[in-house]
Amino acid sequence: MSANAGLLVGCAFWFLAHGSSWVAAEEPGHRQAKVVEPLIEPMIPDTPQSSNPTAPQDSPGSGLSLFLSNGCGACHTIRGTEACGTIGPDLSHVGSRSAIGAGVLPNTEEAFARFVARPDLFKPGVKMPAFDMLPQTEIQTIARYLKALQ
Amino acid sequence: MTPGSRAEFGTASSNATAEEDAVRVANQPMMIRVKHAVFGAIGLPVVLLLGAWIGFFNVGASSGHWKVTAWFLQLAMRSAVRTYALAVDAPKTLDRRGLPAAAGHFARGCAICHGAPGELRSPAVLRMLPQPPDLALTVGDWTDAQLFRIVKHGIRFTGMPAWPARDRDDEVWAMVAFLRELPKLNPNEYRALAFNGSDATGSDRQPATPDVLSDCTRCHGGDGEGRSEAVPALAGQKEAYLLASLQGYAKGDRTSGFMALPVTGIAPDEMAALARYFAMLPPASGEHDQIPAAVINSGRQIAEAGIPERNVPACDGCHIGSDKNPIYPRLDGQHAAYLEQQLKLFRSESRGGTPFWRIMATAAQRLTDDDIRAVSAYFSKPAEDAQQPP
Numbered sequence: 001m002s003a004n005a006g007l008l009v010g011c012a013f014w015f016l017a018h019g020s021s022w023v024a025a026e027e028p029g030h031r032q033a034k035v036v037e038p039l040i041e042p043m044i045p046d047t048p049q050s051s052n053p054t055a056p057q058d059s060p061g062s063g064l065s066l067f068l069s070n071g072c073g074a075c076h077t078i079r080g081t082e083a084c085g086t087i088g089p090d091l092s093h094v095g096s097r098s099a100i101g102a103g104v105l106p107n108t109e110e111a112f113a114r115f116v117a118r119p120d121l122f123k124p125g126v127k128m129p130a131f132d133m134l135p136q137t138e139i140q141t142i143a144r145y146l147k148a149l150q
Numbered sequence: 151m152t153p154g155s156r157a158e159f160g161t162a163s164s165n166a167t168a169e170e171d172a173v174r175v176a177n178q179p180m181m182i183r184v185k186h187a188v189f190g191a192i193g194l195p196v197v198l199l200l201g202a203w204i205g206f207f208n209v210g211a212s213s214g215h216w217k218v219t220a221w222f223l224q225l226a227m228r229s230a231v232r233t234y235a236l237a238v239d240a241p242k243t244l245d246r247r248g249l250p251a252a253a254g255h256f257a258r259g260c261a262i263c264h265g266a267p268g269e270l271r272s273p274a275v276l277r278m279l280p281q282p283p284d285l286a287l288t289v290g291d292w293t294d295a296q297l298f299r300i301v302k303h304g305i306r307f308t309g310m311p312a313w314p315a316r317d318r319d320d321e322v323w324a325m326v327a328f329l330r331e332l333p334k335l336n337p338n339e340y341r342a343l344a345f346n347g348s349d350a351t352g353s354d355r356q357p358a359t360p361d362v363l364s365d366c367t368r369c370h371g372g373d374g375e376g377r378s379e380a381v382p383a384l385a386g387q388k389e390a391y392l393l394a395s396l397q398g399y400a401k402g403d404r405t406s407g408f409m410a411l412p413v414t415g416i417a418p419d420e421m422a423a424l425a426r427y428f429a430m431l432p433p434a435s436g437e438h439d440q441i442p443a444a445v446i447n448s449g450r451q452i453a454e455a456g457i458p459e460r461n462v463p464a465c466d467g468c469h470i471g472s473d474k475n476p477i478y479p480r481l482d483g484q485h486a487a488y489l490e491q492q493l494k495l496f497r498s499e500s501r502g503g504t505p506f507w508r509i510m511a512t513a514a515q516r517l518t519d520d521d522i523r524a525v526s527a528y529f530s531k532p533a534e535d536a537q538q539p540p
Contacts, residue, residue, distance in 0.1 A: 065473065068474075070475050071463070071475070071478065074464045074466075074467020074468060075467070086458045087456065087458055087462075087463055127461050129508055133508075
């Protein structure tokens with residue numbers, strides 16, 4: 001009981017501190033996000049997401065710009081960015097999921113990288129094509145970006 | 151040896167009894183036949199092999215085949231082409247959109263042996279065995295399906311090569327369409343069809359290697375717009391994509407008989423220069439076939455939003471916008487017929503090119519023929535806005 005209360009208080013504090021910019025970042029053209037309540041108190045790292053909500057297209061080579069330039073946004077939505085595809089899962093908060101790849105991979109940066117490179121190895125019949133032709137460094141950058149989407 | 155002497159002995163002997171004679175006469179022919187068969191089965195191949203080994207058979211082309219050999223080879227060749235062509239599914243009318251590319255390929259690859267309007271064949275070619283036919287005279291002997299069979303698979307023992315690219319029946323049919331035209335062409339018409347646009351005038355930008363450039367402009371045009379609907383426009387295309395495509399052709403990752411010949415022997419720095427040259431040309435102003443607005447609108451829908459219920463992502467997600475991966479080609483202003491053909495090749499996993507081809511194949515496999523026609527038509531209209539400045 002007290003643990004739950006602590007969690008609620010923690011969430012409230014976090015929302016006061018970060019929530020306003022977070023909502024603003026999701027606003028353009030999209031409905032309000034259904035907040036997936038994090039299992040642990042989320043720690044927002046220094047992600048581009050919260051730094052400048054009006055210009056999500058940040059520096060070339062960043063995780064988001066690689067995500068968009070390689071066409072991931074044609075299938076996936078990340079609210080507050082150009083990515084508004086509906087074929088694949090909404091990734092707006094993918095970094096806070098308990099597991100990824102239909103539950104077969106832990107939610108870690110390394111797992112994201114492995115899934116992006118060869119999704120078919122983890123999820124037979126997956127609709128997503130493999131992106132293992134991308135340089136490993138770019139896959140790592142995208143993985144870091146996805147993990148940071150809390 | 152033994153049967154012969156026995157036979158002589160048998161006929162010469164008058165002392166032997168009639169019964170013995172009858173037995174011998176009955177047995178002898180059978181013995182001779184068996185021995186001949188044994189000799190034929192074992193001895194003849196040995197004799198032929200021996201003959202070949204000591205160099206008895208003349209392989210020189212100067213004296214021609216024996217009449218019987220020539221007759222047999224002709225018979226076997228014509229019959230085989232006729233029979234195997236039965237399995238070829240020929241279109242009712244040949245697509246003429248590939249004529250300029252086919253003519254350019256003919257001039258580069260075929261004319262040296264088969265002749266061309268207004269061009270004398272080399273005396274060396276005329277001493278080949280068999281002598282390659284002058285196609286302007288002989289092409290009427292064959293049906294479309296038979297020509298397809300010959301162009302695609304070549305002919306053994308004649309020097310006629312198979313088509314240098316797998317899975318490119320579209321190119322082979324373009325060749326057949328050109329061969330049908332060939333007898334009707336006078337020298338000027340032929341040169342106009344095969345070479346027009348080879349001079350890269352009208353542009354002050356010259357790449358490092360004009361010789362190689364004329365091989366490109368023969369089909370893609372001096373302005374880089376593509377000399378027919380089936381040939382891609384290169385003007386204003388992304389440089390990284392053009393270079394990756396050239397490298398893909400050179401390595402065989404992307405197959406095309408039309409591209410295989412000119413791309414052979416281009417040095418890496420020349421490839422980079424050519425990619426830069428065509429990327430810098432101003433993109434198409436656009437003159438295209440009349441396409442119904444409904445088709446274009448349906449194509450626009452696919453391009454901008456995809457077909458989510460069939461898991462087709464929006465084309466624009468990768469192909470529109472200057473911030474996209476530079477190896478993803480721009481499609482706006484591209485010829486519809488070319489786009490259609492490439493999408494179908496992607497769909498059958500017959501088109502490689504850049505390392506990203508499988509992403510496109512995945513998307514194309516979810517498209518119907520109608521989708522492909524619509525989206526190709528949509529992109530073929532000239533770029534309205536400067537989404538991607540060249």
